[in-house]
Amino acid sequence: MHVVLADPPAFTPPYDHELAAALARAGAGVELVTSPFRFGERPAADGYALVESFYPRSSRIGGRSRLALKAVEHPAEMLRLMRRPADVIHLQWLAAPEVDVALLRTRTPLVFTAHDLLPRRTARRTRLWRRLFGRFDRVVVHSERGRVALEAFGVPSDRLRVIPHPVFRSDPRRADDGRTVLAPGVIRPYKGLPDAIAAVLGVDGARLLVAGDPRIPLEELQARGGGRVEWRLGYLGPPELEQALAEATVAVFPYRDELDQSGALLQALGAGVPAVVYDVGGLGEVVDRFGAGRVVPAGDVGGLADALRSLLDRPDELAAARDGATRARKTLTWDAAAEAHLALYEEIR
Numbered sequence: 001m002h003v004v005l006a007d008p009p010a011f012t013p014p015y016d017h018e019l020a021a022a023l024a025r026a027g028a029g030v031e032l033v034t035s036p037f038r039f040g041e042r043p044a045a046d047g048y049a050l051v052e053s054f055y056p057r058s059s060r061i062g063g064r065s066r067l068a069l070k071a072v073e074h075p076a077e078m079l080r081l082m083r084r085p086a087d088v089i090h091l092q093w094l095a096a097p098e099v100d101v102a103l104l105r106t107r108t109p110l111v112f113t114a115h116d117l118l119p120r121r122t123a124r125r126t127r128l129w130r131r132l133f134g135r136f137d138r139v140v141v142h143s144e145r146g147r148v149a150l151e152a153f154g155v156p157s158d159r160l161r162v163i164p165h166p167v168f169r170s171d172p173r174r175a176d177d178g179r180t181v182l183a184p185g186v187i188r189p190y191k192g193l194p195d196a197i198a199a200v201l202g203v204d205g206a207r208l209l210v211a212g213d214p215r216i217p218l219e220e221l222q223a224r225g226g227g228r229v230e231w232r233l234g235y236l237g238p239p240e241l242e243q244a245l246a247e248a249t250v251a252v253f254p255y256r257d258e259l260d261q262s263g264a265l266l267q268a269l270g271a272g273v274p275a276v277v278y279d280v281g282g283l284g285e286v287v288d289r290f291g292a293g294r295v296v297p298a299g300d301v302g303g304l305a306d307a308l309r310s311l312l313d314r315p316d317e318l319a320a321a322r323d324g325a326t327r328a329r330k331t332l333t334w335d336a337a338a339e340a341h342l343a344l345y346e347e348i349r
Helices: 015-024 064-082 097-103 126-133 144-153 193-201 219-229 238-247 263-270 281-288 301-312 313-332 334-348
Strands: 002-007 028-035 049-051 088-091 112-114 136-141 160-162 182-183 207-212 229-233 251-252 276-277 291-295
Touching: 002 015, 015 028, 015 263, 015 334, 028 313, 064 229, 088 334, 097 126, 112 334, 126 144, 136 144, 136 334, 182 193, 182 238, 193 207, 193 219, 193 251, 193 301, 207 219, 207 238, 219 229, 238 263, 238 291, 251 263, 263 276, 263 281, 263 313, 276 281, 276 301, 281 291, 281 313, 291 301, 291 313, 301 313
Parallel strands: 002 028, 002 088, 028 049, 088 112, 112 136, 136 160, 182 207, 182 251, 207 229, 251 276, 276 291
Antiparallel strands: none
């Protein structure tokens, strides 16, 4: 089987790489069609062909000129993608939903992974997204909650498939002090960093390590956190991320309900670091399934502090949560995800 995976905006290079490599290990011929990654080095292709055909010129420049040129480049590249020889074309992200709704036309079976269910920028355009989902033969979500949400939105149940998001496995040498809470990943409004700071400040002796590239102003939050918060800002490559995970006693994810699953959460669990999460999207589903931390009602900052305290102050509970993270590492593998994807592809080829 020949599979074309496509992530035109290169939103998730680690996910794209791991899935492509796992599909190749399972015997599929795989092309990953994407754009140059602007923020760091992408993983080297492993058993698959990497084709960086999207945005060849706009990816080299910045500012408004980049966005304008990208808008010009996009339609032609998307049309080429639709004509690419394949048994299945599997899109991970849509870079321009308003344009793609007219361009997603091909006789090749189409699959879409709804990582964010409805992307934040266009989430209110429900008519647009119903048309977009109608273009795909199958839509992948990472959780049962995501499946229910898209079914309620109007995606036919027979087109939806749940394939859990695998962990990003790593083995950092443990260097935590028993009191460090990690908030990893790109810092966006929906990540709930103010709640993380408030909760950590409510736990005696706890400290917060914020590690990620900021997309929001931080001055007020830095003043609020004072000496109890350490900031490691900027794009984190694998060595920097592994160091942060090595120092983490527990990770925290007080997200708003705007996504299905979190790659940062799966990186934490993949390193054996338990997590405290708000019960949004599929975050609580994976933590609860494996007993890999605590699940707190969304917006409950006091409950978030209590959950952190229960792990930081009670070694037996922390050890049990770490065992849960280990179970997640053993179960949520990329090879298992590849087999599930190949079974899905066989349904529609």
